[in-house]
Amino acid sequence: MNIAILTGGGDCPGLNAVIRAFTKYALRRGHKVFGYKDGFKGLIENDFMELTDKEVSGIIIRGGTILGTSNIANPFSYRIPPYGSPQKPVDMTSTLIENLKKNKIECLVTIGGDGTQNMAYKLYEMGLPVIGIPKTIDNDLDATDYTFGYDTALYVATEAVDRVHTTAESHERVLIVETMGRYAGWIAIRSAIAGGGDIVLIPEIEYNSKDIIDYIKERRKKGKTFSIIV
Structure with a gap:
């Protein structure tokens, strides 16, 4: 199975540790993991890197996220040129889905807070298999005792x-x-x-x-x- 993973929203402690843990877990079970850069922007721009044992080695002690992140790249209301402008956001979900199909991605893993997970849930409602990993320093997500960060x-x-x-x-x-x-x-x-x-x-x-x-x-x-x- 080809799995896409991204980090969205603000950065917080533990992001690289989660990327590393998930990647190693998936690789041991024969899956391929692709890290999409700068949150949902990477899905829209088709900007990704394959994550291997070598790529995630040593990142557990690093802050931030090796994939980059964004809290403005909403695929349902995309405001970043050349697709739209701050005045006229564009729905880029069709491009996002097409890129995932092109790369034969069968599951999307989103590491993020309420904004990221709300967008991920909308994609799930469109038929995309999604795994949401709760990340927020605010600790304001349901169904978990403590969010990491x-x-x-x-x-x-x-x-x-x-x-x-x-x-x-x-x-x-x-x-x-x-x-x-x-x-x-x-x-x-x-x-x-x-x-x-x-x-x-x-x-x-x-x-x-x-x-x-x-x-x-x-x-x-x-x-x-x-x-x-x-």
Whole structure:
């Protein structure tokens, strides 16, 4: 079986490790693996490389992705010339499917977050066999406990929250640490708990400025002259 694999969306820790693991697993079972470059753009441009043991050797310790990635190459609304323009996106799915047929690809593996997997699901609905590997630091995908990339992002965010404590206390300031996460508060709430944040604002729970100000004032009455908002 010929299998296509790509990485879409933002980069995160673990991408090369997944590419390596999947490639080795498939090769041991007699399949061929082709890595398409820069996400779905590679499928549209027919830009790919065959992945062998040699190609994936040693990449487990490297950050990023050897295949490149893109968070703007939507095949259903393609905005990159020469096929379209920022003003007039073009549906390039027919070209994508034709390229896969030309290369006798029988399965597509997509490593990505919600945007990548939503596009992959649409291709699945068109009849293309798809395997989705959940990748996002936001940890906002269903049917998995933790998406890879999340743990490292949480560690970095926790360290950031922890490090601003002395500055906030020394200057008696209210400091705000803004985390990644889009519409999910996983990184914010867990880094705040682990790093000692005083106030946590997440998309899942509504909040208003008055409550935040009142809480900060209450802390000051108790002798807490600084606050950290995550």
